[in-house]
Amino acid sequence: MAAGGTEAFPDLGTHCQHSDCNQLDFLPFKCQGCHKVFCLEHRSYKSHDCPKSDHNSRKVVVCDICSTSIETTGCHEDDEKLILEKHVKFGNCDPQKKKKPTCAVRRCKEI
Numbered sequence: 001m002a003a004g005g006t007e008a009f010p011d012l013g014t015h016c017q018h019s020d021c022n023q024l025d026f027l028p029f030k031c032q033g034c035h036k037v038f039c040l041e042h043r044s045y046k047s048h049d050c051p052k053s054d055h056n057s058r059k060v061v062v063c064d065i066c067s068t069s070i071e072t073t074g075c076h077e078d079d080e081k082l083i084l085e086k087h088v089k090f091g092n093c094d095p096q097k098k099k100k101p102t103c104a105v106r107r108c109k110e111i
Helices: 077-089
Strands: 058-062 069-073
Touching (some): 069 077
């Protein structure tokens, strides 16, 4: 964190760590992805092109075999495939749990 402030208060505020900005900000924002400090204008992931913008995103992968929802955080498509493989490999996948399609009409027995 770069030192900032004024002559009267040398420890007050920090400079924005965006490469084109370096603005002294008295209420800086710390990015939860890259852990750098930014001003109001560059605080969003998109505005400072954060390399870890998906670090805290939550996604759900649905198993095709048993229809179980598996929550994932901050992973890519390749990681999702590995998660599904682990799900099947460790015996968490039960094909009998898969919901069978039913008719939307009340009390209808047809599929």
